[in-house]
Amino acid sequence: MRAFIIHRLSYRYEAPVSLGDHRLCLKPRGQGFQTLLDHELIVLPEPHLQREVLTASGDEVQRLNFVGSTNQLCIEARSRVETRPAPSLELCFNDLEPPLPYPRGQLNVDLLGALEGWLPNGQHEPSAIDLTQEALMGSNQQMLAFLNHLLELIQERVMYTQRHVGPAWTAGRTLRERIGSCRDLAMLMVACCRVAGLPARFVSGYQLQQPAPEQYDLHAWAEVYLPGAGWRGFDPSAGREVNDRYVVLATSSKPELTAAVSGTFSGPPNTDSELSWTINAEEESSETAPKSLVQAA
Secondary structure (H helix, E strand, O other): OOOEEEEEEEEEEEEOOOOOEEEOOOOOOOOOOOOOOOOOOEEEOOOEEEEEEOOOOEEEEEEEOOOOOOOEEEEEEEEEEEOOOOOOOOHHOOOOOEEEEOHHHHHOOOHHHHHHOOOOOOOOHHHHHHHHHHHHOOOOHHHHHHHHHHEEEHHHEEEEEOOOOOOOOOOHHHHOEEEEEEHHHHHHHHHHHHEEEEEEEEEEEEEOOOOHHHOOOOOEEEEEEOOOEEEEEEEEOOOOEEOOOOOEEEEOOHHHHHEEEEEEEOOOOOOOOEEEEEEEEOOOOOOOOOOOOOOOO
8 A cells, every 4th residue: 555644733832932852753664564655844943953863663753953932833744655464474473373471581682671561660550461361361372362362352341432632541541441542552452462471562653544534643553573473563443453554653662752743842931832733644656746735824
C-alpha cells in the first residue's frame, strides 16, 4: 500500500510567548516492512535550529529550537509511505515457536529494557500478571495461541473508547475501569506480553481505514518481539495482528516518548494555549502530491 499523509497541528497562544525546545515524532519509519518515500516538515515560525536525532528504538525524531516570540506555532508533516505485508508468523516459526513464558536468559540483552514492569522496582502489576496467566492457560503456553487468546481477552474485558487528553493508563487502571483508548489497550497488551517474557513496546502511528473516516486521528498499538520473527505489531483495539494498512511513526518502551509534538513555552502568567489538528490520508498510485496546506498567518 502506498499512502500520502498530511498531519497538521496548530498551537495558538492568547499572548506572545517564547517557544522552548520541541521534540517531534512525525517522521514515519523508513525500515522493515515500511519504506519512507518522501517526507517534508514545514514549521511556522521557522525554527532557529532544526536537527534530527536517532532514538534508542531506531526512530528519527526532529528537535526544534526557536528564538523571538510568537502567538502561534504551525506544524505540517507531509509523508509518502509504502508498506508491505509481513511474512506470516506460521511461516516464520514453521510450527517450532518456543513455549512460554520465554526465558530472559535466551534474549539479546538489548531487549531487556522492553521487559520491565510498570512498578518502580520493575515488577509487574498483579492484575496484568493475572490476565497473562489466564491467556497462558488458555493457549497451552504456545506463543501464537497466547497472543491470539490475549487479544480476545482484552476485547472481552475492556471496551474501546476515544480519549484525546492525558497519558496512557497503566494496565491495572485499564482493567479496573474496563474501558480505554487505543493507547490504554496498547499498554495493557505490552504489560501482559512482558509478563510472559516477550519484549514489547508502545507504537504511535496511523491506521488507514476502509472506508476512510471523515477525520483521521493518531492510533496506537503494540509491537512484540517474537524470537524467530522479530518485532511484530498487534492492535488490541481491533483484536488482530497489524497489516499493511498501519503506518508506524514512533516506538518506545515509554508511550510519552512517542508523542507527536512535545515542548514548552513561556509567556505572561496564566497564558492559555489552544491546539487544533487534522490528519488527511489517502492511498495513491501517482507521484503527484498536493501543495502545502500550511500558510503564514
